[in-house]
Amino acid sequence: xxxxxxxxxxxxxxxxxxxxxxxxxxxxxxxxxxxxxxxxxxxxxxxxxxxxxxxxxxxxxxxxxxxxxxxxxxxxxxxxxxxxxxxxxxxxxxxxxxxxxxxxxxxxxx
Amino acid sequence: xxxxxxxxxxxxxxxxxxxxxxxxxxxxxxxxxxxxxxxxxxxxxxxxxxxxxxxxxxxxxxxxxxxxxxxxxxxxxxxxxxxxxxxxxxxxxxxxxxxxxxxxxxxxxxxxxxxxxxxxxxxxxxxxxxxxxxxxxxxxxxxxxxxxxxxxxxx
Numbered sequence: 001x002x003x004x005x006x007x008x009x010x011x012x013x014x015x016x017x018x019x020x021x022x023x024x025x026x027x028x029x030x031x032x033x034x035x036x037x038x039x040x041x042x043x044x045x046x047x048x049x050x051x052x053x054x055x056x057x058x059x060x061x062x063x064x065x066x067x068x069x070x071x072x073x074x075x076x077x078x079x080x081x082x083x084x085x086x087x088x089x090x091x092x093x094x095x096x097x098x099x100x101x102x103x104x105x106x107x108x109x110x
Numbered sequence: 111x112x113x114x115x116x117x118x119x120x121x122x123x124x125x126x127x128x129x130x131x132x133x134x135x136x137x138x139x140x141x142x143x144x145x146x147x148x149x150x151x152x153x154x155x156x157x158x159x160x161x162x163x164x165x166x167x168x169x170x171x172x173x174x175x176x177x178x179x180x181x182x183x184x185x186x187x188x189x190x191x192x193x194x195x196x197x198x199x200x201x202x203x204x205x206x207x208x209x210x211x212x213x214x215x216x217x218x219x220x221x222x223x224x225x226x227x228x229x230x231x232x233x234x235x236x237x238x239x240x241x242x243x244x245x246x247x248x249x250x251x252x253x254x255x256x257x258x259x260x261x262x263x264x265x
Contacts, residue, residue: 090229
């Protein structure tokens, strides 16, 4: 459900499906959570996601809290219009570090 | 359980479309596909991408709330959906057997990132003009979601 790459020393996790919702969130959370246990500085690439609901949002927030608690940081990139709209609706654009592209997010991680 | 759907024309202006889904999250994608295709085909005058996206997310949140809160652990029941639209309003009626949702018992969401749940009802209310939960005398619970179309048509 995720693809993991190292880009210029930063771990980039791409959510591979198009949907992060109540049906997929537990599996995605488990897989990303495992990455966050061993990497402190992570970029989450959401560019393939075309639908996120509140359960999906909860996964991203749980990941953010996990990283922050370990002294790391989590950056998001590639938000599609639906995902960006949900973030704005719930004010989460004020909570996350959001970048337009993967390159921007990786550069900001350094 | 297979999804069942059918349509019947109520009058010259309003068409009713129904879908019954099993009460588990594997049905959500099919439900959203039904909603989007039905609005595009049958309520084409209202079918802006923004409206479709808003209604799709509101329905998702409502049905997920039912799946999460309406039944005891391990219980799944059918959820009935009905979509109707005329030039003024798009309406979704969700009905199910189970525990009625108590809106007043839901605290407002925390939007500062410190909590990762409690957004569903907030999202529904942000996206729709009316969100109403209740229970009929026969015990059937319902959720009504309405979106006024006048603003959409003027865009």
